[in-house]
Amino acid sequence: MHNGYKGLNAHLTVTNNVCTYQNCVCHTLQRVCHNYFLKAKKEHMFVLINQKTDNMELIINNLSKTYSNGVKALQNISLEIPTGMFGLLGPNGAGKSTLMRTIATLQEADQGSIKFGAIDVLKQKNELRQVLGYLPQQFGLYPKISAEALLNHFAVLKGISNRGERKNLVNALLHKTNLYDVRKQNLKGYSGGMKQRFGIAQALLNNPKLLIVDEPTAGLDPLERNRFYNVLSELGEHTVVILSTHIVDDVKELCTNMAIINQGQVCLQGKPLQILETLKGRVYKKTIEKTELNNYKENYQVISEKLFLGKPTIHILSDKNPGDGFALIDAELEDVYFSEIFNNSNLKSN
Numbered sequence: 001m002h003n004g005y006k007g008l009n010a011h012l013t014v015t016n017n018v019c020t021y022q023n024c025v026c027h028t029l030q031r032v033c034h035n036y037f038l039k040a041k042k043e044h045m046f047v048l049i050n051q052k053t054d055n056m057e058l059i060i061n062n063l064s065k066t067y068s069n070g071v072k073a074l075q076n077i078s079l080e081i082p083t084g085m086f087g088l089l090g091p092n093g094a095g096k097s098t099l100m101r102t103i104a105t106l107q108e109a110d111q112g113s114i115k116f117g118a119i120d121v122l123k124q125k126n127e128l129r130q131v132l133g134y135l136p137q138q139f140g141l142y143p144k145i146s147a148e149a150l151l152n153h154f155a156v157l158k159g160i161s162n163r164g165e166r167k168n169l170v171n172a173l174l175h176k177t178n179l180y181d182v183r184k185q186n187l188k189g190y191s192g193g194m195k196q197r198f199g200i201a202q203a204l205l206n207n208p209k210l211l212i213v214d215e216p217t218a219g220l221d222p223l224e225r226n227r228f229y230n231v232l233s234e235l236g237e238h239t240v241v242i243l244s245t246h247i248v249d250d251v252k253e254l255c256t257n258m259a260i261i262n263q264g265q266v267c268l269q270g271k272p273l274q275i276l277e278t279l280k281g282r283v284y285k286k287t288i289e290k291t292e293l294n295n296y297k298e299n300y301q302v303i304s305e306k307l308f309l310g311k312p313t314i315h316i317l318s319d320k321n322p323g324d325g326f327a328l329i330d331a332e333l334e335d336v337y338f339s340e341i342f343n344n345s346n347l348k349s350n
C-alpha cells in the first residue's frame with residue numbers, strides 16, 4: 001500500500017489536470033485507508049507547489065519600536081518561532097501589526113534583531129522577501145477579474161514563464177484554498193472569507209518558507225472562519241506560519257506554539273497545552289446577578305465575564321477555594337489570555 005501511494009504521488013508532479021488526478025488518487029486511497037488519504041492529499045499539494053523546505057526558525061531578539069508620536073509599540077520583544085503554526089495573540093493596539101510589518105521588512109525597528117535561519121531580516125531585506133508570504137490586515141483586489149486570471153497574472157509577475165507550470169501552480173493553489181469551484185467568478189462577488197483565502201493563495205505563489213497572516217479572521221462569520229482554519233491548518237507542516245489575532249479561538253484551533261503580547265510586551269509564550277497547565281486548579285466560575293458584578297470585581301480577581309442565558313457568568317483567578325458558591329473549572333485558553341491581559345494592565349497602572 002505504501003509503495004502504491006508513493007508511486008501515485010510521484011505522478012502528480014507531471015500531470016496537467018491537477019483536479020482530475022487528485023480526485024482519482026484520493027478516492028482510491030480513501031477506500032483503502034483514510035489516513036493515507038489525508039497524507040496523500042496534503043503531500044500531493046506540497047509536491048505540486050514544491051513546498052518541501054528545510055526546517056527554519058525565526059528568532060526575534062530585544063526588538064523595540066517607538067513611533068514619532070511617542071507610542072512605544074514594541075518594547076524589547078524576544079520570541080522564538082519554530083516551523084508550524086504560531087499564534088500571536090493580543091488585544092487591539094498591542095503591537096501585533098507593528099511586529100508583523102517589521103518582520104515582513106515593511107518598516108524599521110529602533111533596536112534589536114530578527115533572524116530567519118541564516119538571514120538577518122533587518123539587514124538582508126531582499127533575501128527575506130524571496131522566502132516570505134505576507135497577508136496584511138487589509139489588501140486591495142482588482143474587482144473585475146476572476147481569481148484564476150488574477151492568480152495567473154501574479155504568477156507571471158513572479159517570473160513563472162512556463163504556461164503549463166503556471167496552470168498547475170494556479171490550479172493547485174485554488175484547490176488548496178477551496179476556491180477552485182469559484183475560480184471563474186469576478187473577485188467583487190467574493191465574500192470576506194473567500195477574499196481572505198484568495199489572499200492566502202497569492203501569498204503562497206512564491207512557495208514561502210515564512211508566512212505571515214495578520215488578523216485574517218476578523219469580520220468573518222463562523223462558517224467562513226472554519227473554512228479559513230482548514231486552509232491554514234495544512235500550511236504549518238513545512239513552513240513557519242505566524243498568525244496574528246485578537247481572537248482566542250484562532251489560536252486554540254490552529255496553533256502549536258503561541259505568545260500573548262500586550263502594550264508592546266510579551267506577557268507569555270509557549271505551547272497552549274503547557275500554558276493551560278499554569279492555571280490548573282486556579283480558575284473558578286459563578287453565575288451572578290447583573291447588579292452584583294461590581295461587588296465581585298472589587299473582591300475577586302475577575303478575569304472574564306460572559307452572559308449565559310441572560311445572566312453574567314464570571315471567571316475568577318484564585319490560588320485557594322473562594323467558597324461563596326464558586327465552582328472550580330478546567331481553565332481554557334481564553335482564561336489564560338484574559339488573566340495575562342488583566343495582570344499586565346494592572347502592573348502598568350500600579
Ligand code: ADP
Pocket residue numbers: 067068069071072073090091092093094095096097098099
Ligand atoms: P495591533 O496590531 O496589535 O492592533 P499596532 O501595531 O497596530 O497594534 O499598534 C500598536 C500601537 O502603535 C497602537 O497604540 C497604535 O495606535 C500605535 N501605532 C501604530 N501605527 C502607528 C503609526 N504609524 N504612528 C503612530 N502610532 C502608531
